[in-house]
Amino acid sequence: MRRLVLILGDQLSPGLAGLRQADRDSDIIVMAEVMDEASYVKHHPKKIAFIFAAMRKFAAELEQNGWRVSYTRLDSKNNSHGIDSELLRRAAEFEASEVLAIEPGEWRLIQLLEDLPLTVRMLPDDRFLSSRAEFEAWAEGRKQLRMEYFYREMRRKTGLLMDGDKPAGGKWNYDHDNRKPAADAGLFRDGPLRIAPDAVTSEVLDLVEARFDHHFGDLRPFWFATDRAGAEASLDHFIAHRLPTFGDYQDAMLAEDGFLSHAVIGLYLNAGLLDPLEVCRRAERAYADGQAPINAVEGFIRQILGWREYIRGIYFREGPDYPKRNALGHTRHLPDFFWGAPTHMRCIEAAVAQTRAEAYAHHIQRLMVTGNFALLAGIDPQEVSDWYLAVYADAYEWVESPNVIGMSQFADGGVVASKPYVSSGAYLDRMSDYCKGCHYKVRGKTGEAACPFNLLYWHFLIRHRDRFAGNPRMAQMYRTWDRMDEVRRATVLKDAERFLARLDDAEPV
Ligand code: FAD
Ligand code: DLZ
Ligand code: SF4
Numbered sequence: 066m067r068r069l070v071l072i073l074g075d076q077l078s079p080g081l082a083g084l085r086q087a088d089r090d091s092d093i094i095v096m097a098e099v100m101d102e103a104s105y106v107k108h109h110p111k112k113i114a115f116i117f118a119a120m121r122k123f124a125a126e127l128e129q130n131g132w133r134v135s136y137t138r139l140d141s142k143n144n145s146h147g148i149d150s151e152l153l154r155r156a157a158e159f160e161a162s163e164v165l166a167i168e169p170g171e172w173r174l175i176q177l178l179e180d181l182p183l184t185v186r187m188l189p190d191d192r193f194l195s196s197r198a199e200f201e202a203w204a205e206g207r208k209q210l211r212m213e214y215f216y217r218e219m220r221r222k223t224g225l226l227m228d229g230d231k232p233a234g235g236k237w238n239y240d241h242d243n244r245k246p247a248a249d250a251g252l253f254r255d256g257p258l259r260i261a262p263d264a265v266t267s268e269v270l271d272l273v274e275a276r277f278d279h280h281f282g283d284l285r286p287f288w289f290a291t292d293r294a295g296a297e298a299s300l301d302h303f304i305a306h307r308l309p310t311f312g313d314y315q316d317a318m319l320a321e322d323g324f325l326s327h328a329v330i331g332l333y334l335n336a337g338l339l340d341p342l343e344v345c346r347r348a349e350r351a352y353a354d355g356q357a358p359i360n361a362v363e364g365f366i367r368q369i370l371g372w373r374e375y376i377r378g379i380y381f382r383e384g385p386d387y388p389k390r391n392a393l394g395h396t397r398h399l400p401d402f403f404w405g406a407p408t409h410m411r412c413i414e415a416a417v418a419q420t421r422a423e424a425y426a427h428h429i430q431r432l433m434v435t436g437n438f439a440l441l442a443g444i445d446p447q448e449v450s451d452w453y454l455a456v457y458a459d460a461y462e463w464v465e466s467p468n469v470i471g472m473s474q475f476a477d478g479g480v481v482a483s484k485p486y487v488s489s490g491a492y493l494d495r496m497s498d499y500c501k502g503c504h505y506k507v508r509g510k511t512g513e514a515a516c517p518f519n520l521l522y523w524h525f526l527i528r529h530r531d532r533f534a535g536n537p538r539m540a541q542m543y544r545t546w547d548r549m550d551e552v553r554r555a556t557v558l559k560d561a562e563r564f565l566a567r568l569d570d571a572e573p574v
Pocket of ligand 3: 412413490494499503516517518
């Protein structure tokens, strides 16, 4: 009996556990471009093209290395368009009854594989620095699962940025130095490396253009790397040009520069084209060689060694119901301006336009512009989550869901975040150049011209007062509200209600 080895579109790593355990002489690798995966949310065309092109190149590489690969292209005649149905079709074709798979990064697909009428052996995905079991052991018995403590454990475990048992430079975390605003960031810098599409990618681009033109997002110009060599060149480019200022401008936002000093490697890491430990080691080397300061390198390594691993741990620990949680009971529909309809809010307009063009926005745009607005306005977290999963090239449920349901929308009731990430317009004004030239007045507190974030901020705090008033980190905000004069408070809430009514009536806001 033959055995099938399933490799999904985000499992494109030569060191994959499935390949280590498979038999090159007798096993058959199954890879498939299927409509079910490309359209269960309407993924950005750039994301679909990236995954299909990278899958094709990875399959070719496996074949060159002597593997037998059964590859289904999207337009193959017999494509049945599901991962499960493709496995069944290949099982019949090769008279196979066993499948070797790596645990997918989404409960939906895990269930799909478990329900197959074949013997499926699912191996842990060991492309992470912390296994599910290790995260469980760390989390067990803790009242709060704070990333910072997990991160320190990971530093000790890997030895990254450690001087013996002490953190390099004397501090575990240099975030205090990392909050320079956009005003300081207006220097010329190289954006991410842009790679011209080769023949394989160009063929995929034509296919995606023909099939997914109705999905939100610009397919061209397409510049993502689609193989390991390109992903590594992109990483090298980041380390040489933007890592040194990564820390300083981590939270800054500029309308004309959506990338600032960010790495733009999430899509490569999550698809398996880059290895997280190697990426961290490269950054550590830049610090050791004096090419980048400690606040930049520590900040960058923390994102990958800390946040990325922690977020994955949360996804699997919390279980299949996690992505559906709605602790704050928010039910409003996602406004059309998330899909590019006009809005007067310059910050939202800029973040959405960039997302449409690049399938990318950096962390603070995701958290403090689109996420902040959705939370303040009480949008249904499920609709918010589906949007994030669809529009970003690096989005897979294991990483998207804890970031959106947990960190951004507080819909998990506080598993990830100790308090909701909400702000008024003042924060956005400090960290960005969006507010200059916005239709709304960022200093306006009431009235038609007031920044909607200012109105909704108080509306959010007051409608959830019972839940948050006892949170010591939020006490100051409630004290400020209570000190405001009564007429002013009534006006703020009335103006916020009026804004939300206009949102519900799909009036331009
Ligand atoms: P950089 O800022 O250069 O950081 C380097 C790397 O650190 C990233 O590539 C990523 O691998 C890792 N990283 C940083 N922050 C996080 C985090 N919070 N969680 C996990 N990894 C992190 N990241 C995704 O990979 N996929 C998502 O679907 C996703 N959705 C998000 C949704 C929201 C609402 C928020 C607030 C954050 C989300 N993030 C997501 C985290 C973060 O925004 C992206 O990883 C980052 O913007 C990717 O761009 P970059 O490669 O330039 O990252
Ligand atoms: C995201 C995605 C897309 C768009 N298309 C495919 C595909 O056609 N075939 C495939 O094997 N994987 C694809 N993927 C990635 C899967 O959706 C991903 O493996 C799961 O979401 C789990 O992370
Ligand atoms: Fe956004 Fe308000 Fe600033 Fe306009 S004024 S860009 S709505 S924060």
